[in-house]
Amino acid sequence: MRSLLCVIAALLSLVPAVRAQQTFTMLDQAFQAGDQAAVKVAVAVADVFVVTGLEGAMRVEIQVMAPDRETARRYYDAQQYAVALNDGTLEVLDQPTHRARTGWHRPLQTQIFLATPVSVDLRVRTADGDLAIADVRGDVFVRTSYGDIVAEHLSGVMLEARTSDGDIVVKSAEFKNVVLQTAHGDISVNHAEAEEVTAVTSDGDIVFGHLAGIADIRTSDGDIAIGTLIVSSGKIRTSDGDLSLDAIEGKLDASTAHGDIVANLVRFDAVTLMTTDGDIVVSVPSSHGADLDLSASRVHLDCCASFEGQQIRRRVEGMINGGGSSLRVSSSYGTILLQER
Numbered sequence: 001m002r003s004l005l006c007v008i009a010a011l012l013s014l015v016p017a018v019r020a021q022q023t024f025t026m027l028d029q030a031f032q033a034g035d036q037a038a039v040k041v042a043v044a045v046a047d048v049f050v051v052t053g054l055e056g057a058m059r060v061e062i063q064v065m066a067p068d069r070e071t072a073r074r075y076y077d078a079q080q081y082a083v084a085l086n087d088g089t090l091e092v093l094d095q096p097t098h099r100a101r102t103g104w105h106r107p108l109q110t111q112i113f114l115a116t117p118v119s120v121d122l123r124v125r126t127a128d129g130d131l132a133i134a135d136v137r138g139d140v141f142v143r144t145s146y147g148d149i150v151a152e153h154l155s156g157v158m159l160e161a162r163t164s165d166g167d168i169v170v171k172s173a174e175f176k177n178v179v180l181q182t183a184h185g186d187i188s189v190n191h192a193e194a195e196e197v198t199a200v201t202s203d204g205d206i207v208f209g210h211l212a213g214i215a216d217i218r219t220s221d222g223d224i225a226i227g228t229l230i231v232s233s234g235k236i237r238t239s240d241g242d243l244s245l246d247a248i249e250g251k252l253d254a255s256t257a258h259g260d261i262v263a264n265l266v267r268f269d270a271v272t273l274m275t276t277d278g279d280i281v282v283s284v285p286s287s288h289g290a291d292l293d294l295s296a297s298r299v300h301l302d303c304c305a306s307f308e309g310q311q312i313r314r315r316v317e318g319m320i321n322g323g324g325s326s327l328r329v330s331s332s333y334g335t336i337l338l339q340e341r
Contacts, residue, residue, distance in 0.1 A: 289324030303340035
């Protein structure tokens with residue numbers, strides 16, 4: 001729980017300071033929880049923080065930042081929060097009045113804190129606010145239209161995190177399926193293991209420290225960097241950005257329209273690397289057998305005493321160490337360097 005408090009503190013530090021604002025607790029309520037708890041949050045404007053560690057109980061606290069308690073109370077009442085336990089699911093909903101939507105110069109900073117058992121299924125949605133979740137075992141579905149999503153130490157069957165305008169930061173996740181999507185923002189994941197992993201952003205960078213599973217990684221405008229990539233099948237795409245792949249195992253198809261590619265192959269079955277306008281540097285194990293198909297403005301073989309084949313103008317075809325895995329590398333307007341390590 002201490003680690004999430006650090007996350008919460010970091011998120012709160014991003015909120016611009018407002019003169020003479022105070023924090024008022026408007027609701028603090030506890031409920032009983034079963035063996036597998038469930039939480040549903042659907043609110044218009046609020047940051048939502050979920051911590052775990054309670055046994056047999058769930059607790060919700062709603063805070064409002066305002067110049068005074070009377071203003072906080074009027075704003076809170078206008079949101080018309082409904083907090084209840086329905087069929088084992090803790091629900092936090094709102095139905096703002098017309099004044100709440102139009103009568104305030106700007107919405108007041110509102111924070112919803114949820115404490116639950118470790119085993120909990122989460123469905124959290126806010127139209128405008130940040131989300132922070134930690135130490136959860138269960139299915140997690142979180143969405144915000146305008147805000148960041150921060151999560152750490154999650155496991156279960158399904159993780160789905162979506163934001164229209166914000167970053168997604170995940171420290172560790174182990175699920176059957178993982179979907180991370182933002183329209184305008186970066187995606188950063190320290191460690192992810194799943195049968196299938198999808199990470200998509202329209203405008204931002206994507207970074208994975210460790211990624212294992214069938215992978216679909218895409219950005220329209222940004223770089224992609226992956227430390228360890230272990231995939232039975234992987235697709236990596238960026239329209240305008242560089243690809244940095246430090247340790248590749250398995251089968252991979254990676255491309256960029258405008259950018260360089262640096263790839264370090266460890267144990268690979270079939271790898272395709274393509275760029276329209278950029279250079280490609282590929283490192284292969286000195287003892288690994290591979291069939292080569294390399295094409296670029298210039299192709300350099302800084303390796304491969306065992307190379308058998310031919311090099312004609314812009315193309316190299318042949319094999320190293322007797323052949324084996326497929327390695328196709330192409331750059332329309334750049335160079336290729338193949339080297340051993």
